[in-house]
Amino acid sequence: MGTDSDQGRRWHDMGGRDAGEIARGEHDHALWEKRVDALMRIASARGYFTVDCLRRVLEDMPPDSFETMTYYERWIYSITQNLIETGAFTIEQLNARMEEVAARGPTYGEAQGIGEREAGE
């Protein structure tokens, strides 16, 4: 014990390693985070991919993603990758839509087009 090589151990498989200080504070979820969660549930219910596929992409991300990205940022990265893999949309379609959304305005509310929808109702 203790002499077992770590060769082949992947970065995400971190159980038992020193964790340092643990943040024990509670936090609320932002609206976009709840939507990412909902998107995962809808996409898996529709058969686009499984939770195993979600985890596989998370694990294949570079080690620093665990430090530089939040939980749901990593989720949306993985969900997007999986939806491209299973043909829900193409990269071209994704990029076109991202440009369209960005053109609506810099705030989350504007990006959702809320103002437009309210004006039209």
Place this chain on the structure above:
Amino acid sequence: MTRLPEVTPPPFEPPYPTTEARFAPSDVVRVKKGAAPGHMRTPWYLRGHVGRVERICGGFGNPEELAYHRDGLPARPLYRVRFTMAEVWGNRAERPADTIDAEIFEHWLEAADAP
């Protein structure tokens, strides 16, 4: 000091359909030392460690294949295996007699003799 936990097998059948489970509750098993460049669910810290089958959870699609959009079939028996902290962490264990349960697929387990 024994490094094997006591287990009380649950008084019910696995709640999910299971076929041909190789191990039974109370069996002593060792976690294989494999590795994979891709997705697997067996945690590194349990490699080579010996525990007891606490229960058969049922048969489930193989996550190593499900992770790549395959169907993961046939379903593999999944076990809940109980380990003592003494077994898993050795001298680092703060409470050696405490136990930890992990759910491990049959293809990651092999029979082991009780020490």
